[in-house]
Amino acid sequence: MSSALDRLLGARVPGPPESLRRGPFRAGAFPSPLHSERRSARVGLWLGLAFTICFVTGLISHLIQNPPGWFVWPASPVWLYRVTQGLHVAVGLAAIPLLLVKLWAVYPKLFEWPPAGSPSRLVSRLSILVLVGAASMQLVTGVINTAQWYPFGFFFTVGHYWTAWIAIGAVAVHVGAKAPEIRRGLARRGTPGAAAGLTPEQTAERAAVDDAAETSSVPRRAFVLAAGLGVGAVTLTTVGQTFSPLGQVSLLAPRQPGVGPQSLPVRQTARAAGVTDVGPGYRLVIDGPNRLELTLDDLAAFPQRTERLPIACVEGWSANATWTGVRLGDLLAEAGLARDTEVVVESLQQGGLYRTSVVAPPHARSPRTLLATGLNGSPLVPDHGYPVRLIAPNRPGVMQTKWVTRVTPS
Amino acid sequence: MSLADESARGLDDRAAGLVPGDPYASDPARPATSARGPWWRWLFVLPGLLAVGYGAYGLLGAGDRVPLSAWGTWFVGSALLHDLLIAPVWIGLGWLAARLLPRPARPAAVVGVAVAGVLTLVALPFLLGPGASAGNPSFLPHEIGRNLVLIDVAVLAAAAVWGTVATVRARRAA
Numbered sequence: 001m002s003s004a005l006d007r008l009l010g011a012r013v014p015g016p017p018e019s020l021r022r023g024p025f026r027a028g029a030f031p032s033p034l035h036s037e038r039r040s041a042r043v044g045l046w047l048g049l050a051f052t053i054c055f056v057t058g059l060i061s062h063l064i065q066n067p068p069g070w071f072v073w074p075a076s077p078v079w080l081y082r083v084t085q086g087l088h089v090a091v092g093l094a095a096i097p098l099l100l101v102k103l104w105a106v107y108p109k110l111f112e113w114p115p116a117g118s119p120s121r122l123v124s125r126l127s128i129l130v131l132v133g134a135a136s137m138q139l140v141t142g143v144i145n146t147a148q149w150y151p152f153g154f155f156f157t158v159g160h161y162w163t164a165w166i167a168i169g170a171v172a173v174h175v176g177a178k179a180p181e182i183r184r185g186l187a188r189r190g191t192p193g194a195a196a197g198l199t200p201e202q203t204a205e206r207a208a209v210d211d212a213a214e215t216s217s218v219p220r221r222a223f224v225l226a227a228g229l230g231v232g233a234v235t236l237t238t239v240g241q242t243f244s245p246l247g248q249v250s251l252l253a254p255r256q257p258g259v260g261p262q263s264l265p266v267r268q269t270a271r272a273a274g275v276t277d278v279g280p281g282y283r284l285v286i287d288g289p290n291r292l293e294l295t296l297d298d299l300a301a302f303p304q305r306t307e308r309l310p311i312a313c314v315e316g317w318s319a320n321a322t323w324t325g326v327r328l329g330d331l332l333a334e335a336g337l338a339r340d341t342e343v344v345v346e347s348l349q350q351g352g353l354y355r356t357s358v359v360a361p362p363h364a365r366s367p368r369t370l371l372a373t374g375l376n377g378s379p380l381v382p383d384h385g386y387p388v389r390l391i392a393p394n395r396p397g398v399m400q401t402k403w404v405t406r407v408t409p410s
Numbered sequence: 411m412s413l414a415d416e417s418a419r420g421l422d423d424r425a426a427g428l429v430p431g432d433p434y435a436s437d438p439a440r441p442a443t444s445a446r447g448p449w450w451r452w453l454f455v456l457p458g459l460l461a462v463g464y465g466a467y468g469l470l471g472a473g474d475r476v477p478l479s480a481w482g483t484w485f486v487g488s489a490l491l492h493d494l495l496i497a498p499v500w501i502g503l504g505w506l507a508a509r510l511l512p513r514p515a516r517p518a519a520v521v522g523v524a525v526a527g528v529l530t531l532v533a534l535p536f537l538l539g540p541g542a543s544a545g546n547p548s549f550l551p552h553e554i555g556r557n558l559v560l561i562d563v564a565v566l567a568a569a570a571v572w573g574t575v576a577t578v579r580a581r582r583a584a
Contacts, residue, residue, distance in 0.1 A: 149539030153480030169461025176454030260548030
């Protein structure tokens with residue numbers, strides 16, 4: 001029996017006149033049997049995994065840069081952020097072919113006739129607009145951002161972060177809404193699961209489509225191969241920006257580990273930051289009970305340490321390097337502060353969102369956190385932060401402040 | 411029934427006929443309100459709605475850091491980029507392939523053009539945007555434009571060989 005809600009949601013809404021039903025709206029406009037529940041569910045599984053990985057790794061990066069009180073990010077293992085952010089960008093890039101394949105599979109649904117046959121169909125279609133809009137926007141703006149191109153009209157990090165919540169939420173709602181279809185599509189063909197909730201007639205219709213997909217002019221195998229090779233090709237040509245053994249192979253990657261001044265890539269140059277005239281008047285100030293005001297010679301008198309630590313950029317590239325300098329903890333102790341004091345590191349740079357960074361206790365106390373003056377065996381060049389830069393383990397590159405002039409307890 | 415058949419049919423009137431007394435049933439097993447199950451769908455729907463709401467709340471609270479008109483342009487524009495540009499181009503290519511290519515060559519064409527096409531899309535922001543800067547030689551160390559052309563040509567050539575071999579073998583077998 002039908003309840004009042006059934007009658008409301010299922011009420012027939014009069015459609016536009018049939019004479020308008022042209023082009024892609026015609027019955028039979030999309031003859032390929034690959035436009036099927038089964039193919040959509042299976043590509044969707046991979047795409048859902050990709051979005052989940054991107055969401056979790058993106059959230060980690062957001063929390064490290066905007067830590068709420070309960071969040072603690074460790075200083076070790078040193079490579080962890082390199083892996084999470086490398087995955088964020090690599091999986092996001094791999095999601096581009098997956099999203100295209102998925103949208104192709106369900107494209108006929110865009111031309112449903114009548115366009116909204118009932119209130120429930122209208123709600124469903126609006127929810128799909130939210131899903132497709134958010135998912136596409138995250139991938140489009142993400143790639144454009146890694147190209148250091150900012151045509152958005154909004155702050156990328158803020159927009160990308162909040163839209164990520166909409167995207168992952170819309171994915172989850174979609175999985176719930178399509179639960180029966182997903183269950184059938186993921187079940188092996190011919191099993192009871194593949195027929196769940198269907199009449200024998202509907203089961204036979206779907207089985208016929210899946211049979212036809214095996215032998216159509218572009219068969220299922222070509223569809224799967226195109227999706228798989230698309231993902232493989234995008235990954236192979238870009239992942240070398242963070243996975244250095246493939247640095248030479250990834251011919252479309254925006255960075256290559258080992259390529260740059262002092263064999264290390266640079267995100268922001270000294271010229272762009274407006275820090276090109278560091279003279280003999282330079283002082284490094286450490287605020288504390290015993291305030292230090294150090295020249296470069298003073299700094300050289302402290303015990304010098306050498307650490308091998310990666311720079312891991314939020315844009316998805318990363319590279320290892322050998323850094324030489326003074327332990328941050330040694331300087332804090334000399335200034336009369338505890339070694340695990342949370343401090344703010346300030347740059348000579350006058351503007352920019354990343355002029356300062358906070359060094360939380362796990363990183364402040366880490367013996368591997370340096371105020372570095374040397375890189376790969378020679379003094380820092382201006383593009384890497386001459387005279388002094390922060391380098392700490394397991395942190396985003398934007399928080400490895402360059403051209404450091406002041407360290408203050410926060 | 412493919413998704414195309416499903417969307418062409420709109421409302422499946424056969425279902426209503428199968429559920430006695432329910433002219434609104436869209437599925438004989440599941441009239442609209444019986445879509446309460448399977449129970450696990452709510453483990454996705456409810457947290458999902460909360461996440462969407464949280465994201466919308468965050469965007470509304472972001473003020474001039476995220477003007478809603480700019481955000482909306484990219485939100486809708488990104489979806490339309492696929493629906494009105496990428497998909498029609500792909501379907502147009504498919505229409506051409508169905509007319510110009512022998513049937514055994516079509517899988518190779520689809521795979522080749524899909525791979526070359528997606529590589530082009532991914533590289534496009536680097537070619538359309540401001541691109542490499544003289545001040546920072548570590549950004550775009552490879553000549554992306556040249557590399558993209560070379561890779562695409564190689565992929566399409568491989569697809570052409572595959573398509574030709576498949577066609578010849580199919581003719582011999584016939």
